[in-house]
Amino acid sequence: MMEIQALREKARKLKESGLNTYEIASEMNIAEETVEWLLSKEEKEKPGKDVKIGWRSIGVYPLRIRYIANAMADIIVEEAENRELDVDTVIGIAINGIPYATFIAEELDLELAIFRPHTEKVGVFSSNYAGLKDKNAVIVDDVIGSGKTMRKAITATKKEGGNPVLCVTL
Template structure:
């Protein structure tokens, strides 16, 4: 189903472009959160012609960026994942990005299970929002 993932990633890329235009942002790098955020981030980075960085969260610690991909230092980054629930993984990615000298300007997910529109002050946008009734 890579074709369908590509269509979803294109929609996510459109959201990023819209947000960048509305907020007058220059975006340098797309950060994919391992494992499920990587395919979307890869397709988005390719479509937008941007660098790709990979973040690997750790259970007990914050996590690390893969040295095989772009650095986030001095870059405006968009963090991409598939689903946000508690927000813990995105928080780790935001913290690690700042620690590495990057500027997280936006988080984009396929599904948002939270009521909030940001995580630690970083705007959160999703294609689908779920709510518990």
């Protein structure tokens, strides 16, 4: 686990490189409120509510991603059954949602679509993956902070003619 001072320094460097709060939060996999706290508070103050589990402790080992994705797939099956939904496609939100979505799509034998959010616009779907027209889709990301990225993915899915039926994050 990173020390608070190391997190502060990383947030400051990202800010100095021109990233905004939302982009820093995405890069560090923490809530925007935590970024604001890291950038504005004195070192002697107590940290906020987030507990940092570094992405690298999960992301460098595909088996760990698969285990998490399998749990997410199980939840998707359960929710789809409870709501009497058919699911056709799994949408992975770039970047960190893609590995989970890939393993989930494989586990459930579903198509895979990739959504690339944009900081100022809605974002786009990669044309190299599944289309969404007339398909029920599950949107997958690693974490949810403010909900902006997930809302953009929902909006873009509808714009592409798809039907977002579930959203799943850690």
